[in-house]
Amino acid sequence: MVAIIHKRSWRDFDWILAFTAIAIVLFGTVQIRNAQPTESYWIKQLIGLGIGLVAMLAIAFTDYRKLLNLAPIFYVFGLVLLVVVLVPGIGLKINGQRCWLKVPGIGQFQPSEFVKVTTAMMLARYFGKNRVNVLAVKEMIAGCFILGLPCALIMLEPDAGSVLTYIPILAVVLFLSAIRLRLAVAATVLAVVMIPFAYVVGVKTGAIKLYQQERINVILDPENADRKGIGYHTWQSILTVGEGGLFGSRASVEHSQSSLKFLPEPHTDFIYAVTAENSGFVGCLFVLFAYVVLISRLITGARRSSDRAGMLFIMAFVGGLTFQIFINIGMALGILPVIGVPLPLMSAGLASLVATFIAIGFAISVQLRRFVN
Numbered sequence: 001m002v003a004i005i006h007k008r009s010w011r012d013f014d015w016i017l018a019f020t021a022i023a024i025v026l027f028g029t030v031q032i033r034n035a036q037p038t039e040s041y042w043i044k045q046l047i048g049l050g051i052g053l054v055a056m057l058a059i060a061f062t063d064y065r066k067l068l069n070l071a072p073i074f075y076v077f078g079l080v081l082l083v084v085v086l087v088p089g090i091g092l093k094i095n096g097q098r099c100w101l102k103v104p105g106i107g108q109f110q111p112s113e114f115v116k117v118t119t120a121m122m123l124a125r126y127f128g129k130n131r132v133n134v135l136a137v138k139e140m141i142a143g144c145f146i147l148g149l150p151c152a153l154i155m156l157e158p159d160a161g162s163v164l165t166y167i168p169i170l171a172v173v174l175f176l177s178a179i180r181l182r183l184a185v186a187a188t189v190l191a192v193v194m195i196p197f198a199y200v201v202g203v204k205t206g207a208i209k210l211y212q213q214e215r216i217n218v219i220l221d222p223e224n225a226d227r228k229g230i231g232y233h234t235w236q237s238i239l240t241v242g243e244g245g246l247f248g249s250r251a252s253v254e255h256s257q258s259s260l261k262f263l264p265e266p267h268t269d270f271i272y273a274v275t276a277e278n279s280g281f282v283g284c285l286f287v288l289f290a291y292v293v294l295i296s297r298l299i300t301g302a303r304r305s306s307d308r309a310g311m312l313f314i315m316a317f318v319g320g321l322t323f324q325i326f327i328n329i330g331m332a333l334g335i336l337p338v339i340g341v342p343l344p345l346m347s348a349g350l351a352s353l354v355a356t357f358i359a360i361g362f363a364i365s366v367q368l369r370r371f372v373n
Contacts, residue, residue, distance in 0.1 A: 004146045005055055012366050013368065014301060015362070016270050017363065017364065018056070018364065019252060019296040020297065022049070022053070024169070024345040024346060025052075025346070025353065026049075026275045027275075027286075027290075028045070028271060028275075028343075028347070029042050029046060029049075031274050031278060031346065032271065032274075034278050035266035035271065035274040041348040044348065044350065049098075053296040055354060055358050056358065056360055057361065059364075060361040060364040062365060063368065064310055064313075064366050065309070067121065067309075067365075068124060068310075068313075070127045071124070074117075075118045075122040075359075077118070078118040078119070079115070079149060079150060080191070081090050081101070081115065082154065084101070085099065085100065085111050086098055090301065091157075092108060095158050097159055099157045100256055109350055109351050110351040111187060111351070112145075112154050112159060112162045112164075113352045113355045114138035115150050116169065116320060116355060117355050117359050117362075119147060119150055120169050120317055120320070120359070121312055122146050122314060123170060123312065123316060124140065124173070124309045124312040126143065127139070127309075127312055128308045128309025129309075130308060134179065135174065135179045135180070139177075143170055143173065145168065146170075147169065147170045149165045157327065159193075161339035165323060167320055167323075169316045169320045172318070172319035172320075173312050173316050176311070176315055183292065199216075206220075206265075214231075216337050219336060220230040233270075234331075234338060235264075236263045236264065237331070237333075237334060238334040240262075240270070240273040240274065240276065240277045241273050241332060243276075243277045244277040244281065244283075245280050246281050247279070248280040248282075249278065261299035267348040268342055268348050268349060269338065269341070269342065269347070270331070270332055271328075271346050271347045272287070272329050272343055272346070275287060275346075276332070291325055294321075295318055296323075298314055298318050298360075298363050299315070301314055301363045301364070301366055301367040302315050302318070304367055304370040305367075306369060306370050311366075313362060313363075317362075321356075322341070324341055324343070327341040328347070329340060329343070
C-alpha cells in the first residue's frame with residue numbers, strides 16, 4: 001500500500017509547474033551573470049535554487065492541511081522576524097532601509113519575503129472554512145488585521161514597495177471568500193477615486209516625500225524628467241531595453257549597459273531590462289510565456305483542490321505573484337514608478353527565491369491530495 005501511494009504521488013506530482021519554475025530561475029541566473037559578471041550573485045542564486053528545491057519537495061510531500069493547522073505559529077514567527085530586523089545592530093540598514101538579516105555563509109536575508117507565505121497561510125486558514133453565507137464585516141476586519149500587522153512592521157523599515165505586494169493577497173482571498181459583489185464594486189470605485197485624492201493630500205501634507213513625487217512625475221511626463229537625476233533609473237532602463245532589439249544586443253557582456261554600471265541594480269530591480277538587452281524581444285516573450293505557464297498551472301492546482309483553504313492559499317499566491325511580475329516589468333519598461341520590487345524567480349535574492357519555491361511546494365501538496373477527503 002505504501003509503495004502504491006508513493007508511486008501515485010510521483011505520478012500526480014506537477015512536473016510542469018516545478019520544471020517551469022526551475023527553467024525561469026536558470027534563465028534568470030544567466031541574466032544575473034550577464035548583469036554583474038564580476039560579482040558572485042549568480043552563484044548565490046544557484047545556492048538559493050538548491051535550498052528552494054529541497055524546501056519545495058519537503059513541503060510537497062507534507063500534508064498541507066497539517067501545515068495550515070500550524071499557520072498561527074508560522075505567522076507569529078514571521079512577525080518576530082520582522083521585529084528582529086528593526087533592531088539596530090541586528091538588522092542590516094542599506095540605502096536607508098533596515099530590511100535584511102545577515103545569514104552566515106549565505107549573505108542577506110529579507111524576512112518580508114518569507115512573511116508573505118506565512119500571511120497567505122494564515123488568511124487561507126481563517127477564510128478556508130466551508131460557508132453558505134457571504135462574509136460578515138467582522139470577518140473582513142479580521143482579514144485586514146491579519147494583513148495589517150506585518151504591513152505595519154514592514155513600513156517601519158521602511159519598505160513601501162514590499163507592502164504593495166501584500167495587498168493583492170488579501171484582495172484575492174476576500175474576493176474568493178463570498179464577499180458581497182456590491183462591496184467589491186464599491187471598493188474598486190472608491191480606490192479609483194481616492195488614490196488621486198490621497199496623492200494630492202499626501203503632497204500637501206508632506207506624507208509623500210519629494211523624491212517619491214518625482215518618481216511618479218517621471219512616468220507622467222518622461223520628456224521633461226531629469227534624466228541625470230531622479231529619472232536616471234527609468235531612463236537607463238528604457239535605453240537598456242531598446243538596446244536589445246529583436247534578438248539581443250551584439251555588444252559583448254563586458255560592454256553592456258549593466259556591466260558598464262549605467263543601469264542601477266541590474267541583477268535585482270531591473271533584471272528584465274537586462275534580459276531585453278541580452279536576448280531581445282524574443283527573450284522577453286519567452287519569459288512572459290514561462291510565467292503564463294507557471295500561473296496557469298497554479299490556477300489548475302487551485303481548481304483541483306479538495307478544500308477551500310488549499311484553493312485560497314494558491315490563489316492568494318497567484319495574486320501576489322502576478323501583481324509583482326506586472327510591477328517589475330512595468331518598472332523596466334518605464335510605464336510604472338521605480339519602487340524596488342523584484343521579479344519573482346529571476347531577480348537575485350535568496351529570501352524571495354526560497355519563499356516562492358515554498359509556495360510552489362504548497363501548491364503541489366494541494367494537488368497531490370486532491371482526491372483525499
